[in-house]
Amino acid sequence: MxxxxxxxxxxxxxxxxxxxxxxxxxxxxxxxxxxxxxxxxxxxxxxxxxxxxxxxxxxxxxxxxxxxxxxxxxxxxxxxxxxxxxxxxxxxxxxxxxxxxxxxxxxxxxxxxxxxxxxxxxxxxxxxxxxxxxxxxxxxxxxxxxxxxxxxxxxxxxxxxxxxxxxxxxxxxxxxxxxxxxxxxxxxxxxxxxxxxxxxxxxxRKKPYRLTGIKEEIPRRWTMTVEAQDFKRMEFVPGQFAWITVGDTPFSLQQHPFSFASSARERTIRFTTKEVGDFTESWKHMKPGMKVFLEGPFGSFTPKPDSHLFLVMGGIGVTPAMSMLRTLRDDQDSRHAILLYANVTAGDILFREELEELRKTLHLDVVYLLEDPPDDWDGETGRVTQELLEKYLPTKSGEYTYFTCGPEPMMDVVEISLRNLGIDWRRIYTERFEIV
Ligand SMILES: Cc1cc2nc3c(=O)[nH]c(=O)nc-3n(C[C@H](O)[C@H](O)[C@H](O)COP(=O)(O)OP(=O)(O)OC[C@H]3O[C@@H](n4cnc5c(N)ncnc54)[C@H](O)[C@@H]3O)c2cc1C
Missing domain, CATH: 1.20.120 (Four Helix Bundle (Hemerythrin (Met), subunit A))
Structure with a gap:
């Protein structure tokens, strides 16, 4: 979009x-x-x-x-x-x-x-x-x-x-x-x-998805896999999200938005969450076979077909980026993607092994940034700043679309800094998970 x-x-x-x-x-x-x-x-x-x-x-x-x-x-x-x-x-x-x-x-x-x-x-x-x-x-x-x-x-x-x-x-x-x-x-x-x-x-209510798996990626971060039962699964574009309800009925107060984390080409759909409250803390208790109702897809946090990607993600905000990268892999798309991925500690980095694999198959650069790095850390340290963005900004910056998703303060810095660095606002896309 x-x-x-x-x-x-x-x-x-x-x-x-x-x-x-x-x-x-x-x-x-x-x-x-x-x-x-x-x-x-x-x-x-x-x-x-x-x-x-x-x-x-x-x-x-x-x-x-x-x-x-x-x-x-x-x-x-x-x-x-x-x-x-x-x-x-x-x-x-x-x-x-x-x-x-x-x-x-x-x-x-x-x-x-x-x-x-x-x-x-x-x-x-x-x-x-x-x-x-x-x-x-x-x-x-x-x-x-x-x-x-x-x-x-x-x-x-x-x-x-x-x-x-x-x-x-x-x-x-x-x-x-x-x-x-x-x-x-x-x-x-x-x-x-x-x-x-x-x-x-x-x-x-006639189109329940079936929960086929719950996996703990790292402590307190869970991936749910769902499958359409006897109907064609929802089509989505990577970067979009759906409203999820888990249980026997779609009529529930517990309906929450989650970005698609899986490739748009996969048969199953995956979402990954960080435990923050009652609903996300309930994922670890979910059992295969449970019904999941999806409403969507929504959102315009989506790559354009003709543009390279500059992704600045923090913590659980990496989920829409994973969907974009996994889809690029399945499409054998050779466009350039730069992922700046910020976390507090090395243990908070999600999908690290998979990102390393994707780095081998895609035209992808991954830059990890840690606020609290271990002694042997050779990646970037601190928080996302304008200087850091400038360091990794591609020379042909007009050929990229810029996506940011993560903690609010990080996103504010990214939005303002990219504008300061001369990026057109129409190329900057944000997805805020926290609706206060
Ligand atoms: C477009 C979008 C995509 C998202 N994608 C992901 C994702 O891929 N992975 C992930 O872990 N989280 C994602 N979130 C955030 C996720 O929806 C909330 O963390 C979740 O709803 C919290 O519910 P809870 O009951 O566990 O916590 P609660 O205790 O109910 O809430 C904790 C905080 O989460 C926010 N929140 C709670 N319910 C909602 C809701 N229905 N809509 C929006 N915000 C809410 C509020 O700011 C609240 O203060 C996304 C949010 C949005 C808006």
């Missing part, structure tokens, strides 16, 4: 257009007489916020046809930033209206309309809760699975109350067709959640 200005403009343009759809419906046909500027401005913010909440459901990273355009990282950043703007608009909507016209305070008065006051108060709490739980999940010690469930439920509630509120007020939605149009458009956005959480798992 290529990043281009054209694609970026198209999607940003589409986003702006879609965020104006409810406002467009409100302004279509005959409209009531205009009130004071700030009242109309506050109302417009409400319609835009409603649309943006709906769009959050589309830009959630669960639609493969959107994710490849931007990359999962960028998409989730975008989801986060636009989510904050949507919340600000949603909260500004009542504040501006009440400041412009104190009569609007009656919307929160239970003696005037109990249900309306109740739901508008609840939705305000929901907006504050979604902001707090997203920004401070780790401080709240909220585990990822429960946060995801809460996030989805609150988002749906906010959109639902937003639809109800706009229809109930109906100042701009007087004719029935306008109300129907709002319900239809926002209902379509809500269907996206239903589709990803219910329809997709329901369809995938």
């Amino acid at each position: 290529r990043y281009t200005y054209g694609r970026a403009l198209f999607w940003v343009g589409l986003y702006v257009l879609l965020s104006a759809v409810p406002l467009g419906i409100a302004l279509a046909g005959t409209v009531p007489e205009a009130r004071a500027f700030w009242i109309e401005f506050g109302v417009a913010l409400g319609f835009i916020a409603l649309a943006m909440f709906g769009l959050q459901l589309l830009f959630s990273g669960r639609f493969a046809w959107i994710a490849p355009t931007f990359g999962m990282d960028n998409l989730l950043h975008y989801h986060r930033e636009t989510g904050i703007v949507a919340m600000v608009f949603a909260l500004a909507h009542p504040v501006i209206l009440m400041l412009a016209e104190p009569e609007f305070l009656a919307y929160l008065d239970p003696t005037v309309n109990f249900l309306r006051a109740l739901f508008l108060s609840l939705v305000t709490v929901a907006i504050l809760l979604i902001i707090a739980s997203s920004l401070c999940r780790l401080s709240f010690k909220l585990n990822y699975e429960w946060w995801r469930l809460l996030h989805g439920a609150l988002s749906l509630f906010i959109v639902l109350v937003g639809i109800g509120h706009s229809v109930q007020v109906s100042h701009y939605l007087e004719p029935l067709w306008k109300q129907g149009a709002i319900v239809l458009v926002m209902g379509a956005a809500m269907y996206l959640v239903f589709h990803t959480r219910i329809v997709r798992p329901w369809l995938s």
Whole structure:
């Protein structure tokens, strides 16, 4: 996948257009007489916020046809930033209206309309809760699975109350067709959640993969091998990832993203993990024969057919690189690949023997980097720095695509340093495993 200005403009343009759809419906046909500027401005913010909440459901990273355009990282950043703007608009909507016209305070008065006051108060709490739980999940010690469930439920509630509120007020939605149009458009956005959480798992329940092996590569790093049963296995491009659920049903809170580690040409699919929490720690207890459900493939962390590879990976972040290198081997692809592989100790290096084998068969240079090297270490030492990247940067740097995956601080250094070294941003691809 290529990043281009054209694609970026198209999607940003589409986003702006879609965020104006409810406002467009409100302004279509005959409209009531205009009130004071700030009242109309506050109302417009409400319609835009409603649309943006709906769009959050589309830009959630669960639609493969959107994710490849931007990359999962960028998409989730975008989801986060636009989510904050949507919340600000949603909260500004009542504040501006009440400041412009104190009569609007009656919307929160239970003696005037109990249900309306109740739901508008609840939705305000929901907006504050979604902001707090997203920004401070780790401080709240909220585990990822429960946060995801809460996030989805609150988002749906906010959109639902937003639809109800706009229809109930109906100042701009007087004719029935306008109300129907709002319900239809926002209902379509809500269907996206239903589709990803219910329809997709329901369809995938008939296509369980079978776990055929669990192997400990090095302490606390496990490789799972799965095989499609009586159906063609999912096609993927090296560098992509899938959402995994293990167990008898695909309906589980425990659904986690993992990069494909195996070659895209192999019959079986392999994933490798590092134990970090409840799900990844459960791999060592998994038994062959268990069912595994895969959703995907997703992601645009993928090599272009005509470009050499410069891979800067840290720790478990080497998994997508392994898929790329193993696929190059199976395709007998002779392009040049440089792998800078950073770890803390020599014992943390994954797939070392295989990398040495690949070095013999591929046009591959592997540079190991250790923070805490043994006495007889003859590789690089320390952390990834701009100087290190510059040392290994190929002379014809414009013919390479740059991939980085690993700990966040390492990736930040790599992204900034490569830009400082004159690499075009459209050639730099990142895959962040930590979604905080
Ligand atoms: C695109 C992508 C590819 C990944 N590929 C790999 C891989 O090849 N190998 C590997 O070991 N890890 C990979 N990860 C990370 C892996 O998904 C998490 O380590 C795993 O979900 C942790 O689950 P847990 O229950 O063991 O830990 P938890 O205790 O639940 O979480 C530990 C931390 O992991 C992150 N995390 C947890 N659940 C998720 C989730 N569903 N989505 C995203 N992040 C989560 C959170 O930051 C959390 O704080 C990848 C992540 C992403 C986003």
